Amino acid sequence: MDVTLGLLDQLPSSDGGGGVPSGGSTTMRSILTGSKSKEDNNKNTMVVSTEVTSSYPAVVDDESLDGLELGLGLSIGGGGLKSKTAVTGGWSQYARILTAKDFPTTLVSEPNNSCSSSSSVNIPNSSASGTKRTATDSVSPPNGTSVVGWPPVSKAHRMPNLANQMKSPTENFISKSEQNKSKNRTVGIKDYSDERNGTANKKYRSVKVNMDGTLIGRKVDLNAHTSYEMLAQTLHEMFFSKWPSKEAVKPSRLLDGTSEFVLTYEDKDGDWMLVGDVPWEMFISSVKRLRIMKNSESNELASRCEENSERYRD
């Protein structure tokens, strides 16, 4: 298989006649044979003997820079610099991906602005840092803290002071990320928070279900259900379908408290409630996980539920 590396002339927006000779000037075989001898190849079924040609000259220096670009026949709008603008031109209609370059120098001196972007806190010292940054002028980034995933510290080493004095920056960090979830479509900056359940962006909404006496829990997708009956049916299939029918637990019995088991859930506030007391939509928005409890334990829960359910009544 002869793969031409000069793929640039085949980009959709090109005029096709770009000056990339397919019979290329330099072979790239050296790269391939080089890699054969140093091994990392787990996939040995891949035959690494393809001869590949390149239209990139082997040596690139300043002088040939222009010639290089022309030789490639950059037909994305034709010619090196133009190609950039062609690309940027097409962006405007759609959500742009903001990069550090997009941030104007003025952003630095407006503390309000940096607070409205994702992640973190602009500490009062910003004036000092502002001074530092104006010196760097044209490439001044935003307050570096407002970029997702930067600085590159893994979760285990983020905010080690969590329990100590650094409470407020932490809280700010989390609340800013909440704010930005709703804004992320237009701004284009994503903040991937650590929440596992209940983010509105997700199309699936699965919660853990544990049953007393069973070691392994299961997961059920709440968004795939529209009513308590449907949910009970699913849970019945998951947990009870293997049981002989003499002690059959009908799906509906999970909900009405007549069977040996009772369905309960933990809500946002960490309280355990009986399933079925509140409207389905309200249940969906507050449930964190489910538990199929043995009836003896649920009596205590029921009496607590009486008190708690008053919260839901207007």
Add this chain to the structure above:
Amino acid sequence: MTQSFPEEVLEHVFSFLTSHTDRNAVSLVSKSWYDTERWCRDHVFIGNCYAVNPRVLTRRFKEVKAVELKGKPHFADFNLVPEGWGGCVDPWIVEMGRVYSGLEEIRLKRMEVTDEGLEMVAKGFGKLKVLVLASCDGFSTDGLAAVAANCRNLRVLDLRECEVEELSCHWLSHFPDSFTLLESLNIACLSSEVSFSALERLVSRSPNLKTLKLNRTVPLEKLSTLLQRAPQLVEFGTGAYSAEGLDAYSSLAEAFSGCKKLKSLSGFWDVIPAYLPAVYSVCSQLTSLNLSYATTQSPDLSKIISHCHNLQRLVVLDYIEDTGLETVATSCKDLKELVVFPSDPYVADANVPLTEQGLVSVSQGCTKLHSVLYFCRQMSNSALVSISKNRPNITCFRLCILEPRSPDYLTLEPLDTGFGSIVENCKQLTRLSMSGLLTDRVFEYIGKHAKKLDMLSIAFAGDTDLGLHYILSGCDSLRKLEIRDCPFGDKALLANASKLETMRSLWMSSCFVSFGACKLLGQKMPRLNVEVIDERENLNSIPENVPVEKVYIYRTVCGQRFDMPDFVRIMGKDKADVYNLS
């Protein structure tokens, strides 16, 4: 073609080859060597779980004892890979369970592991000795309970920086009372309490326990009890290192002094400095010290470090300051690896007196230093040049200047010459992460000099596609390249398409790579998966010249994967030229 060596002899020769790279090289010599090698390889390493699939693994290797799998790209550690991307280990467990009944070791990194998967592991691999889960998520303490209850031969249970749903504190109790084989237990990543009595009983009945890394909730008062039960420990991670009053001090100090084999200490959450001297008796034995959770000031840190004359690995927060690093430079002459994490990464000007000078001091004083991960707020070209001249033996250099695009703070120039000096002088450099203000020039230096470079991480750097081209065309050994927020686009990528097949993977996010280029690349290179990861709506109606949010390109023999969420697309594979070997 007749073979001059009997297979048995060849197998015996191969048995001395333990590194997977050597094994891979050997299997490429000839078909008969390939066949011989595959029958006797028992440790398999798969650096990208999507480069192959479970069936390919089990068809080639028949008697595997140890498997190591990696899933998500490295930048997942920094929240750049959306949840649900993939890397689930369950299909692997199912297939391996079918074929490798003798599997003894499973090591997973950045994979999604479910409780069901753990249950399958626990029940399907009766001989399992080692289970290491590094940066994995998706499971709960239920899954751990299943492992504890069923893995009768387990020696090592290591949860490194995992995210575990902690439903119960009693999972440790599921280790049977008759279970006495434990050698290594790392639960440092758990944030909830575990049952201390279960832990104590487990430690008491594990005479071979060498590694014990507790989580934060184990109080200091209980440490001496544990250490007395396990004086043979080699690696120990404390829990929260604080207590009311000093009553626990003397028994703790005594307990530590009984640990004659202790070589590694970690933990130290919520440190109370008054308790630090309790470890002095073991300091001179230590080869590894991790104080990255110790939010204590430089003098206390310096004191303890000054006792550690045999230290080879030090992980610390920037509270250590330049003065503390000078202490390191004078006290720790055997130091090989230095990691300095930022205490306040999200604060612009945190007034911590840790600068480039600290690193320069260590590079001067510690002649064996070869690995550096350093977070700081200022850097200069002259410092980088000094470091490179002091320590040409550096193999891993990762520098993060917290503010993106920070120039040399003395001259306000880009840091091109500094990093250029690093790659030019440190000829054995295999891993590099850069930061600060960098132009295309630094990439020219890297392409020219960094011939042994294996992994490169770039952020907020470069001016044009030429930067990327220098890297792809110059770095002969490059296997992993990860780029974010750089003005690199289609040109360099397409012009170096074949280079990508020699690499494990390329990650580019917030760059200028267009949908059209991704599609073209995917079409022309059937052995590459060009995954566009993009969470915008209406992807199909975005014009082809618009840049993608993220693209992850990796070589594979398996073509498409079929577990992609809706925000991941593999581009250019609509035609039926997909290798489907399952």
